[in-house]
Amino acid sequence: xxxxxxxxxxxxxxxxxxxxxxxxxxxxxxxxxxxxxxxxxxxxxxxxxxxxxxxxxxxxxxxxxxxxxxxxxxxxxxxxxxxxxxxxxxxxxxxxxxxxxxxxxxxxxxxxxxxxxxxxxxxxxxxxxxxxxxxxxxxxxxxxxxxxxxxxxx
Amino acid sequence: xxxxxxxxxxxxxxxxxxxxxxxxxxxxxxxxxxxxxxxxxxxxxxxxxxxxxxxxxxxxxxxxxxxxxxxxxxxxxxxxxxxxxxxxxxxxxxxxxxxxxxxxxxxxxxxxxxxxxxxxxxxxxxxxxxxxxxxxxxxxxxxxxxxxxxxxxxxxxxxxxxxxxxxxxxxxxxxxxxxxxxxxxxxxxxxxxxxxxxxxxxxxxxxxxxxxxxxxxxxxxxxxxxxxxxxxxxxxxxxxxxxxxxxxxxxxxxxxxxxxxxxxxxxxxxxxxxxxxxxxxxxxxxxxxxxxxxxxxxxxxxxxxxx
Numbered sequence: 038x039x040x041x042x043x044x045x046x047x048x049x050x051x052x053x054x055x056x057x058x059x060x061x062x063x064x065x066x067x068x069x070x071x072x073x074x075x076x077x078x079x080x081x082x083x084x085x086x087x088x089x090x091x092x093x094x095x096x097x098x099x100x101x102x103x104x105x106x107x108x109x110x111x112x113x114x115x116x117x118x119x120x121x122x123x124x125x126x127x128x129x130x131x132x133x134x135x136x137x138x139x140x141x142x143x144x145x146x147x148x149x150x151x152x153x154x155x156x157x158x159x160x161x162x163x164x165x166x167x168x169x170x171x172x173x174x175x176x177x178x179x180x181x182x183x184x185x186x187x188x189x190x191x
Numbered sequence: 192x193x194x195x196x197x198x199x200x201x202x203x204x205x206x207x208x209x210x211x212x213x214x215x216x217x218x219x220x221x222x223x224x225x226x227x228x229x230x231x232x233x234x235x236x237x238x239x240x241x242x243x244x245x246x247x248x249x250x251x252x253x254x255x256x257x258x259x260x261x262x263x264x265x266x267x268x269x270x271x272x273x274x275x276x277x278x279x280x281x282x283x284x285x286x287x288x289x290x291x292x293x294x295x296x297x298x299x300x301x302x303x304x305x306x307x308x309x310x311x312x313x314x315x316x317x318x319x320x321x322x323x324x325x326x327x328x329x330x331x332x333x334x335x336x337x338x339x340x341x342x343x344x345x346x347x348x349x350x351x352x353x354x355x356x357x358x359x360x361x362x363x364x365x366x367x368x369x370x371x372x373x374x375x376x377x378x379x380x381x382x383x384x385x386x387x388x389x390x391x392x393x394x395x396x397x398x399x400x401x402x403x404x405x406x407x408x409x410x411x412x413x414x415x416x417x418x419x420x421x422x423x424x425x426x427x428x429x430x431x432x433x434x435x436x437x438x439x440x441x442x443x444x445x446x447x448x449x450x451x452x453x454x455x456x457x458x459x460x461x462x463x464x465x466x467x468x469x470x471x472x473x474x475x476x477x478x479x480x481x482x483x484x485x486x487x488x489x490x491x492x493x494x495x496x497x498x
Contacts, residue, residue, distance in 0.1 A: 159277055173383065175302070178320070
């Protein structure tokens with residue numbers, strides 16, 4: 038199956054955002070990170086574990102009627118560092134962007150250290166510094182490298 | 192020193208450390224002669240966990256500088272018992288005092304509290320996190336006994352949960368120091384501390400046996416291995432027994448070895464060592480006063496040429 042076939046299996050969108058080259062199996066995490074759960078009314082199409090020439094298998098996420106900002110998308114680098122993002126207008130790709138790791142992510146992850154002050158019912162959002170590999174709690178300094186999506190607070 | 196708060200030893204540059212130690216040296220000569228430094232300054236002691244040395248030496252330091260303290264008292268007697276958040280407690284206390292000394296069982300507590308206040312806040316221990324004011328007095332003691340450059344130090348015991356160890360290890364990266372970490376496998380340095388030491392380019396080695404490095408050490412910094420870190424009593428006894436030192440242990444050490452301990456000790460240092468010239472831990476505890484005087488003097492500012 039070619040990439041074109043794959044595209045056809047997932048409906049084209051008129052206006053919105055297409056996030057391609059997501060590691061296979063991570064599409065639902067992508068939606069979670071972006072805070073998209075369907076309650077906003079936007080149309081969402083997912084392709085999971087579809088064949089990819091460059092990645093073997095990959096996921097694709099299409100969100101209709103919504104153009105996501107660079108800042109919103111940059112947090113995806115935690116789980117999908119090689120993702121590419123196409124902003125689609127009138128069925129055509131209007132902008133192609135690559136995501137960049139942000140310096141910090143706020144409120145997105147919960148700290149796995151149960152003795153961290155962010156797990157003590159205090160009025161603070163979690164804040165993680167993004168390292169070359171993994172993330173680090175700005176409060177207790179715990180470093181998380183494996184299974185970051187297990188700690189999604191969203 | 193240009194910090195509003197002292198939260199971790201990572202904040203401290205070599206120049207910061209040297210400024211504190213130099214000032215501490217001035218105060219140590221005659222601690223009672225500086226009551227004009229900060230007359231009327233009020234320090235809030237917020238200790239959510241028990242403390243003897245840290246709390247009393249901060250109180251002594253504040254009073255020696257002409258100031259005074261207000262003490263939150265035990266958690267059982269405070270609004271914390273009613274469920275008040277640390278953030279709220281900090282904001283309330285900020286209105287009463289010129290500085291806050293905070294000890295709390297949660298890691299990162301001091302950093303979080305500092306985000307809610309404008310007065311200087313000192314982390315006096317945040318769970319298994321950091322204890323930077325202890326580090327300053329440790330450095331002062333090391334400097335007096337062995338010097339801080341061309342130093343070989345062994346740090347032994349509970350390296351995983353020992354906050355004094357984490358802060359000391361960070362601070363020593365500012366100097367020419369060979370750091371040897373001696374512990375059971377299960378209590379080795381946490382990943383976050385290893386990461387920082389690596390980033391700082393520190394000269395670090397890990398061992399499970401003191402004998403391998405003891406002869407080359409200038410300083411041996413012993414910490415307590417806590418019973419509650421082990422699943423059962425038998426396992427604790429087995430492990431802790433390997434990291435106790437007595438006079439016989441020291442026979443293999445340099446005569447000039449300085450044995451340090453942040454205290455309280457339980458039985459990891461045999462009392463028979465107390466009378467040997469190697470025993471430095473009570474001197475270390477006494478140094479808490481001039482060093483914390485120096486720290487407060489620099490944090491409170493205005494009192495002279497401190498800033």
